[in-house]
Amino acid sequence: MASRLASISVDLDSLHHYCRIHGLPETVLDARARGLVYAKAVPRFRELWGALGVPGTFFAIGEDLADAGAAEALRQAQAAGVEIANHSFSHDYALSRRAPESIHEDLARGEQAILAATGTRPVGFRAPGYTLNAALYAATAARGYRYGSSAFPAAPYYAAKATVMGALALAGRPSRSVLDSPRVLLAPREPYRPDPRQPYRRGTGTVVELPMTVTPGARFPFIGTFAATLPMSFIRAAYLACRGSALFNFELHAVDVLDATDGIPAELVRQQRDLQVPAARKMERLATLFRWLKADADTVTLREAAERLAPGL
Template identity: 80%
Template sequence: MALRLASISVDLDSLQHYCRIHSLPESVLDSRARGLVYATAVPRFQELLRAVGAPGTFFAIGEDLADAGAAAALKAAHASGIEVGNHSFSHDYALTRRAPDSMREELVRGEEAIFAATGTRPVGFRAPGYTLNAALYAATAERGYLYGSSTFPALPYYGAKAAVMGALALAGRPSRSILDNPRVLLAPRTPYRPDPAQPYRRGKGAVLELPMTVTPGLRFPFIGTFATTLPLPAVRAAWRACRGDALFNFELHGVDVLDAADGIPPELVRQQRDLRVSSARKLERLATIFRWLKEDADVVTLRVSAERLAQTV
């Protein structure tokens, strides 16, 4: 059975955020490395999407857009037809632990930065670290968002993240990331309307949730890191397992088209092992997967997916 819809989204997390995950000092990044996602990854994704004839959605972090080069790159991407969603202002991994007023401020400041760069206000939100709770969901509803795309019910990812965070803590270098509520592992894996009080459950919330794709059963994550590093037969098997879903929501990050040769410090490359794979190889793999999507689905932005699904979910 062919997919009805597919979307490709890219979180534009700068390398500073990977330093925070791995408890590395941000001083290991020079000025070029700090700007690599917008200076190098954004154009690569633009060209890849253009080459295969697919639209995309970029999730931008507001504070990054204070840099004129980053703002110009996002403006150019938006002008080419790419949707821009809100990934918060500061990408605080512990956003769900803040007071409600602080959560709203993160949304508003992110919106303002994106509007200043592109001239368009975002209608989609993705939480830092994929972590959602009732207060943050309420903030998106209050701000009038059409959709959220934060739910990531991937058991292998959750287990790996817990292991890495535990190892860093034992080493006396705690990660600034946080572990989500285990309830996320039982969340719907296909588009749904959340219960506002428990957004990892179905309900009648105003903001449609578009989970990132995981396979049925084992809930293996189909995201950029795995799609670009695993053997192609394994990736194809995961793809085929999801072909009956209403939406294939393929989530990536800017680093998924970067490698060590781009000027990333070795300290970060040692921790973020997918950076050891050449960008050329990763781009080739992504082009293959994007073509699968084009062959079997109507590939649209997340905004269009939400608009089409809103009346049926």
């Protein structure tokens, strides 16, 4: 068995969240576009994982599961072996800035929605917008989560996000996204137990943190959007730089297997440029990357990764 671990996870952010990021009115989306994540993206990821024989983790947003079709798609994914984890109920980018009782309520509602859809309570959590703080970490600990996967210590991503948010504000179309504390840039790259008071530092917290993979040194993010669109030579070099990690935590989003022909409005495609890349081409690229992971590491769900890594942290 390979000593290294690798996990593939997908945030099931619906398209209206991208409208919020880009300062677009959600009215640009019709009912079909609002349902594309569960109608198209979820089956495509299941097809990829099934064909390659690798497991995956879906981070679901609770409010989306009020739709019967979405709930059924999630139930079928779990029945096929996909882990379902909590990505909050409302995907409020400012969740970490709420009062503690409000944070607890949001997590609880997300858990209940997933439980109702799948029959299983989630044990993993990822914060909306990757933004973690002491109050949010405390809520996951109090609610008995086994792991979190919110830390994203990617300096280029942080700088790009700050630039885009500033440009949108100047254009009079402010983003509803939130810029995290600069402390995240110094967070560990490897799995760790956080300090509950400062969860981007090592400590003795009960909820293991599984950061998303970034390269050593420059801390370039190895995530779906970049891996599916940048030159393959660059991606291969970044991949090789990360091979020494105890856990290769490859994070993607549902839009990484969608494109403009799926019925996404032109206004959003212009802003979210990876949607201009054909979905078939992106899926071919992702299949290649998943094969690399399968060949180089023991591919597991994030839940299993946390269980195997926790005793040594």
